[in-house]
Amino acid sequence: MRLHVRPILSAMLRNWTGPVLVAAQISITLAVLINAVYIVKQRVDRIGRPTGIDVENIFVIRSVGVNDKYAHEAAMRADLAYLRGVTGVVAAAPISSPPLTGRGDRIGVMLKFDDHAHGIVTHYYEVDDQALAALGVRLAAGRFFQANEVLPPRRTSGDVIGAPVAVITQALANDLYPDGHALGKPIYDSFGFLTAPATIVGIIEHMHGSRVSWDKFDRILMAPRLPFPDEPAVNYLVRTRPGQRDVVLRAVDEHMQNSNPDRMIEWTRTLEYLKNLSYVADRNMAIFLVAITLMLIAITCIGIYGLATFNVSRRARQIGTRRALGAQREDIVRYFLVENWLITTVGVIIGCALALVSGYWLSTHYGLPRLDLYYLVGGIPMLWIVGQLAAWLPARRAAAVSPAVATRSV
Secondary structure (H helix, E strand, O other), X not given: OOOOHHHHHHHHXXXXXXXXXXXXXXXXXXHHHHHHHHHHHHHHHHHOOOOOOOHHHEEEEEEEEOOOOOOHHHHHHHHHHHHOOOOOEEEEEEEOOOOOXXXXXXXXXXXXXXXXXXXXXXXXEEEOOOXXXXXXXXXXXXXXXXXXXXXOOOOOOOXXXXXXXXXXXXXXXXXXXXXXXXXXXXXXXXXXXXXXXXXXXXXXXXXXXXOOOOOOOOOEEEEEEOOOOOOOEEEEEEEEXXXXXXXXXXXXXXXXXXXXXXXXXXXXXXXXXXXXXXXXXXXXXXXXXXXXXXXHHHHHHHHHHHHHHHHHHHOHHXXXXXXXXXXXXXXXXXXXXXXXXXXXXXXXXXXXXHHHHHHHHHHHHHOOOOOOHHHHHHHXXXXXXXXXXXHHHHHHHHHOOOHHHHXXXX
16 A cells, blocks of 8 residues: 555644644754764763873872971972882872862963063973973973972062973974974063073973863973972872872871871872862763753653654544555554654754754854764754654554444444
8 A cells, every 4th residue: 555645744734733842842852962962072072081191090199288387398308208219109299280180370481571462371380300200291302300400499479480491291382383393492481480581491292281171271381390388288299100009099198197297188189080070060061961862852752652642542543444445554554654754854854953053052152163064964863763763652553453443433
């Protein structure tokens, strides 16, 4: 038995309210689905970006002085001597703020003194000569700081101690010197820490800074200086041999808690934990969007199922009559599936337009990347399949209607 689309369209036009509501539901679901999946993909990619740091084998200790007897520089040197002698420790170094934590100092870097108009804002770290090994990052060119180049900490926030050398990341080097010849060149900074030009002696291949959500997350400048004690406090980066991080962390934490009565260990955390904490907003957004999308798909399936079930119950006598006239079960199933496919197609067409419009709005208002059309192409067949599966069971029930129903008076 041949199936004509025109009678199906005529039947839907006579009772258009249900099909219109379901088509609208499908269009909204498609628009939300495509944009949500694209945003989730952006968040997952951000979380999974290579940091360039040996995150899995590093922990951070936060030490804070608690009274006037606390001698910051002496305590720092004693702590570093202990940490570097612990079995299983590869390297230990002080750092002004740990990377991947969401918080840290920033400065403007420029090629000419006081040329703020052309300054490039970047992460700023004060470290010593073991920071490269403590982070587990690699140099693309040049060298790292030597022990005799490391300056003492500033005594107050107003002190200016010019650092003669600096190490930067490749990303910052590309911004400053696009010709690719940054090594050995001079730079200045917007805070006046570098009162004389600092020479770039090393370029780090790749490294993430503290502010992971910042668009300049891999622009970093390091100065050879023991960190300034704002509170007074210091952060120690401790890198261990693979597989020994947790054992060393417990031993070190226990020792340092009791080694100096003039300070306290505010916290000891793995860098992996701190990284996960800084990405918690991205992770929560991804989970939220996935949950909302799954709920919308489920509601859409319920709507399609409900409409198809209603049509079957309302057309029982019509179905029975067709069966009595020779229609096969597969003809009845095909009829309802085609009807549902037409409704879904209308919804998909409207949904594509909504997805593109909403994607453009998100891009212009929130700086998100433009919607990739591959997601649109992938979402269309998905909605078609979901729609057909939702209508499959009611269509099967319709095919089970007996021809004898056509003879009933009620």
